[in-house]
Amino acid sequence: MLEARELACLRGERAVFAGVSFRVPPGAALLLTGANGAGKSSLLRLLAGLLRPAAGALLWEGEDALGDRVEHARRLRYLSPQDALKPALTARETLAFAARLHGAAGDAGAALAALGLLPLAELPVRLFSTGQRRRLALARLALAPAPLWLLDEPTLGLDTAAVSRLGGLLARHREGGGAVVAATHLPLPLPGAAEFRL
Numbered sequence: 272m273l274e275a276r277e278l279a280c281l282r283g284e285r286a287v288f289a290g291v292s293f294r295v296p297p298g299a300a301l302l303l304t305g306a307n308g309a310g311k312s313s314l315l316r317l318l319a320g321l322l323r324p325a326a327g328a329l330l331w332e333g334e335d336a337l338g339d340r341v342e343h344a345r346r347l348r349y350l351s352p353q354d355a356l357k358p359a360l361t362a363r364e365t366l367a368f369a370a371r372l373h374g375a376a377g378d379a380g381a382a383l384a385a386l387g388l389l390p391l392a393e394l395p396v397r398l399f400s401t402g403q404r405r406r407l408a409l410a411r412l413a414l415a416p417a418p419l420w421l422l423d424e425p426t427l428g429l430d431t432a433a434v435s436r437l438g439g440l441l442a443r444h445r446e447g448g449g450a451v452v453a454a455t456h457l458p459l460p461l462p463g464a465a466e467f468r469l
């Protein structure tokens with residue numbers, strides 16, 4: 272269970288938001304919506320432990336989540352708006368690298384298949400289209416389980432088939448008790464998700 276209590280965020284000494292409170296139980300999904308610049312990406316970075324809250328608390332299972340950042344990082348996967356991919360690596364090498372980073376064996380083939388990328392497995396990422404890059408960034412989610420997924424605009428650039436594959440991945444994650452917080456301007460395949468408007 273993730274709980275935000277009265278979170279506030281400053282960026283460049285400017286208050287972006289304050290008084291943000293919500294709970295995300297296991298298996299649940301929360302959509303962060305709001306105008307450009309409202310602070311959706313900033314809130315996700317804060318939930319990921321990459322940005323310090325100016326006020327408030329972030330709790331995991333009732334305990335301070337940010338006291339031990341390494342432990343917090345272990346329990347989550349963060350998909351940033353930049354895909355954070357190395358151009359020289361192939362898709363398969365990218366996933367093998369990510370699996371080692373998560374300290375898990377991870378099945379690169381299954382993760383590639385989950386996003387329909389098996390035909391591109393041996394291709395270097397520098398040759399990927401925008402949507403293919405996004406699919407590969409998302410395939411990392413399928414490598415090893417983590418209870419909390421933080422997704423910044425996960426469907427940006429995806430075609431309808433890839434959105435549907437992502438829907439399957441999200442559903443399996445939630446069925447296993449995983450939670451999702453996603454920032455978006457687009458409809459996401461997250462049935463029953465709650466919405467928090469910034």
Ligand SMILES: Nc1ncnc2c1ncn2[C@@H]1O[C@H](COP(=O)(O)OP(=O)(O)OP(=O)(O)O)[C@@H](O)[C@H]1O
Pocket residue numbers: 282283287305306307308309310311312313314454
């Ligand atoms: N590194 C930074 N330094 C200073 N201000 C920043 C920084 N990053 C973001 N901001 C500011 O923080 C505010 C919130 O930005 P953020 O990217 O969180 O918004 P967003 O809701 O995700 O927007 P969008 O819908 O356009 O993606 C904006 O006013 C932005 O200019």
